[in-house]
Amino acid sequence: MQKRLLFNSKLLQITISRLCQHLIENHGNFEHTVILGMQPRGIYLAERIRKELEKVLEIKINLGYLDTTFHRDDFRRRDQPITPNQTKVPFLIEDKNVILIDDVLYTGRSVRAALDAMTMFGRPAKVELLVLIDRMYSRDIPVAADYIGRKVNTMPSQRVLVELVEQGKKDNIWLMNEAE
Secondary structure, rough: EEEEEEEOHHEEEHHHHHHHHHHHHOOOOOOEEEEEEOOOOOHHHHHHHHHHHHHHHOOOOOEEEEEEEEHOOOOOOOOOOOOOOOOOOOOOOOOOOEEEEEEEEEHHHHHHHHHHHHHHHHHOEEEEEEEEEEEEEEOOOOOOOOOEEEEEOOOEEEEEEEEEEEHOOOOEEEEEEEOO
């Protein structure tokens, strides 16, 4: 299996800082904005984004974790049942701007499921998507990210491996070629 490094720790921190500056430009003091990290891996990036924003803005920002397991269109099509993760949204999103965060945008199906899952917590004024990696040309559903760390042209035989300190690893993001 071949792999190519897309992000190391330093480049990842620069990218997160850049994404946060873009969020601040569009959302100001975050008075009417909340962050939802998509389970399982988007929550780590969401935590980092919130931490950076709070450091720069010197305020508290609402962060929730959103599980989409039971909203997925492939939920009943798998041989093995999917184990759900915790949904933790201790606030209403009614009339709020929601920044939905995930690590990798691939087919768009997880984002569609997240939009369905969010409705349990109110009707947001606006929803924006932030992803670290946008796997271009791979959508099954017409979904596009508003904030992107890096666009990567991938083939179906490749995958993106995100390794973060919060997961007990070093900060590295790899493009992996599966063995044929």
